[in-house]
Amino acid sequence: MEYIDPHIHMVSRTTDDYETLARMGCVAMSEPAFWAGFDRGSVESFRDYFRQLTQFEPKRAAQFGIKHYTWLCINAKEAENVSLSREVIAMIPEFLSAPNVLGIGEIGLNKNTKNESTIFLEHVDLAVKYNQQILIHTPHLEDKYQGTRMILDMLMGDSRIDRSRVLVDHVEEHTIQAVLENGFWAGMTLYPVTKCTPQRAADMIERYGPERLMANSAGDWGPSKPTAIPDLIMELKRRGHSRELIRRVVYDNPVAFFSQSRQFLPLENS
Amino acid sequence: MSTDPKLHRRSAEEILADEFLQARSRILDLAAFLDRLERAPGSAEQEARMRLLAEGLEILCDDEVGKAQRVQLLMSRDYDPAWQTKYGIH
């Protein structure tokens, strides 16, 4: 079945992974900017990273017939460095008209600190100013509930935000409801150990229905599984769900969400 | 957006038949983990994480619904609705 992975970090993956994903039905993906596993030293590192995301990765993906889109920001972990963050935010507009940029992301919180919150709000301001969509990272483990609520407070406190153009990622059982009932899109991340299994993601689809709900692998340089969406497809099939339902979550929903960005081009359906 | 495609609903009997072995194996994993702690030198008894695990296991056995969500909340830091004032952020 054809599918889209709306959150995957391909700069950390091999070309063999692209080939495997293509064989498994991945036709498009979006790659939010995130943490490299170490803190970068200067704004120039980010400029090079954004060149990689906007120029190099789309070519690598295209070799396997996969459309590569991206989101730009300085991630929540490095946002603790406020002065560097402001330099990066000031530089981002240089890249916003690149043909594969869908918006600002993945912005969010990590340890739910004051500095992270300050930089989150400055990113939101940038997105509003440039009419960009937003992709949001919510914290992990014991920080997720608190951080997600803080993020929703900041977004809902800003009347300029169009909630249908915001995707809140890494939702789990205790955060999904607040995200969906306030009109945002929600993404479930299938990730070994720390996040959500295909079974629990299938449970959330059964509980909340497919509206404004997506799934992603968040495959990155850590222990993660870039082919996690096919695992979810298998689980939904095993439970007897229709092709139409499955396609809604793994294909139609990402297309509907991405289509709100003028850079997103219709995919050729085969 | 089009109307929602219909969700297929499995019966409780079907779910049990499909997933009994999986649940059985997870209970065994937990049981073996607790045995491992017991056999090991030293004691983790007083650690906060042990209390969290014990409370999590109680949620599995009680009569209330929403177990996954309740285990998640048990393992979460508290949210303070007045956080923005405390941080001086608006």
Ligand SMILES: [Zn+2]
């Ligand atoms: Zn990510």
